[in-house]
Amino acid sequence: xxxxxxxxxxxxxxxxxxxxxxxxxxxxxxxxxxxxxxxxxxxxxxxxxxxxxxxxxxxxxxxxxxxxxxxxxxxxxxxxxxxxxxxxxxxxxxxxxxxxxxxxx
Numbered sequence: 682x683x684x685x686x687x688x689x690x691x692x693x694x695x696x697x698x699x700x701x702x703x704x705x706x707x708x709x710x711x712x713x714x715x716x717x718x719x720x721x722x723x724x725x726x727x728x729x730x731x732x733x734x735x736x737x738x739x740x741x742x743x744x745x746x747x748x749x750x751x752x753x754x755x756x757x758x759x760x761x762x763x764x765x766x767x768x769x770x771x772x773x774x775x776x777x778x779x780x781x782x783x784x785x786x
Contacts, residue, residue: 723748724779732773732780739765743773743780 723744726732733749734740738757741764744750761768764784771784 720779726775726778726780729773729775732775734766734773734782735780739767741765741782743782745780 725745731745732743733746735742735744735750737750737752737755739760739762761770763770765771766773766782769785771782774781774783776783
């Protein structure tokens with residue numbers, strides 16, 4: 682292969698490197714952004730044990746333990762409100778890294 686042929690071959694490969702770098706860069710950034718979700722810190726969890734009821738009475742939502750409400754002065758009724766954690770109607774779970782209440786139908 683002559684010097685001229687080698688330069689032409691390198692030139693073709695060099696032109697392929699530029700689009701491939703952009704393709705893989707775009708792919709990396711896309712996968713990174715897809716993996717990131719915007720979960721507020723008060724809802725963030727790894728396991729269900731990280732979560733507690735979001736309100737003192739008739740809780741319909743859950744939060745991270747670090748953001749639990751101060752229920753020291755709360756007075757709640759004994760009524761089993763539908764759609765809440767009252768009377769074992771639901772449970773707290775960690776779903777997709779966010780605290781959630783799942784009401785059992």
